Amino acid sequence: MNYFYGPVPSRRLGFSLGVSITPKKICTLDCLYCQLGKTTKKTVKRFFYVDLIEFKKELTKIINNNPKIDYISISGSGEPTLHKRLDKIIDTIKETTNNEYRVCVITNSSLLYKKEVRKELKKADLIIPSLDAATNKSFSRIDKPHKQIIFKKVVDGLINLRKEFKGKIWLEIMLLGGINDSLKEARIFKKIVAKINPDKVQLNLPIRPSGASIVLPDYERVKKIKKIIGKKCEIVSSFYKAAQKKFSESAQEDITKYLNIRPATMRDLEKSVGLEKNVLAKQIEKMLDLGLIIKKIYNRKVYFICDRAA
Numbered sequence: 001m002n003y004f005y006g007p008v009p010s011r012r013l014g015f016s017l018g019v020s021i022t023p024k025k026i027c028t029l030d031c032l033y034c035q036l037g038k039t040t041k042k043t044v045k046r047f048f049y050v051d052l053i054e055f056k057k058e059l060t061k062i063i064n065n066n067p068k069i070d071y072i073s074i075s076g077s078g079e080p081t082l083h084k085r086l087d088k089i090i091d092t093i094k095e096t097t098n099n100e101y102r103v104c105v106i107t108n109s110s111l112l113y114k115k116e117v118r119k120e121l122k123k124a125d126l127i128i129p130s131l132d133a134a135t136n137k138s139f140s141r142i143d144k145p146h147k148q149i150i151f152k153k154v155v156d157g158l159i160n161l162r163k164e165f166k167g168k169i170w171l172e173i174m175l176l177g178g179i180n181d182s183l184k185e186a187r188i189f190k191k192i193v194a195k196i197n198p199d200k201v202q203l204n205l206p207i208r209p210s211g212a213s214i215v216l217p218d219y220e221r222v223k224k225i226k227k228i229i230g231k232k233c234e235i236v237s238s239f240y241k242a243a244q245k246k247f248s249e250s251a252q253e254d255i256t257k258y259l260n261i262r263p264a265t266m267r268d269l270e271k272s273v274g275l276e277k278n279v280l281a282k283q284i285e286k287m288l289d290l291g292l293i294i295k296k297i298y299n300r301k302v303y304f305i306c307d308r309a310a
Helices: 052-063 086-096 115-123 136-143 151-164 183-196 219-228 253-261 266-275 275-287
Strands: 004-010 014-019 072-074 102-107 126-129 168-174 199-205 232-237 295-296 301-306
Touching: 004 052, 004 253, 052 086, 072 086, 086 102, 086 115, 086 219, 115 151, 115 219, 126 151, 126 301, 136 151, 151 168, 168 183, 183 219, 199 219, 219 232, 253 266, 253 275, 253 301, 266 301, 275 295
Parallel strands: 014 072, 072 102, 102 126, 126 168, 168 199, 199 232
Antiparallel strands: 004 014, 295 301
């Protein structure tokens, strides 16, 4: 199993080396906007999925190539807190890299009500939990949770996380037009955010295709929501730095790894894979011809997606 992908340009984290520690689309939720499509196994049972010896070997090989990395981010293709003993994963990353890189955990917050999960996360430097709703109705509609996941427990878990976690917390709110972007809901968000007390609140938009029909909120509405939530709130914007130097031998492998995690535009791939535009275009054309990837137009942009049937 390949546990790592990237480094990829992230709108929030700079160059992020992604870590996927659960099988694809095993999750506690089935979010409308998920760029990986529908959840194949909705569960709250936690397992130890990673072979730590192989995990360490793979990470060592990547680090030895000296890529540009700002964060090592545990997120991937399923909910990472479904992995038991996350502290062992974080310890292995820090030991293997001599604590050179900051570790971020990106979570949907659904299991933070469990004390054991919060305890395992304490060794991370940054946690980016999400809260996509201010009401139970919106939560059910957007996140379609496992029957054991209750909205109040999610909020309580976030409040307790802030009390116990000494690192940074950046709370993400994904706004979907006509569902959770009303000013009334924004005012409820404000009250909940005050209880959680994160270091930042980041308003995000589902700009990548998900398979569901989603309307993006009006940008002026998003700015009003930002103002209501307050000073800690920001709108996450697109991020690009100087092109990442290529360190993998196989361009096709790099492209496939990236697209297995998220749909991408040609510009996304150019910046993350590190190929010149004309070379990348030829590689993409070849992969389209072989049926390895497909092309989809979403919000007037062309995205490339791994053909999961291939």
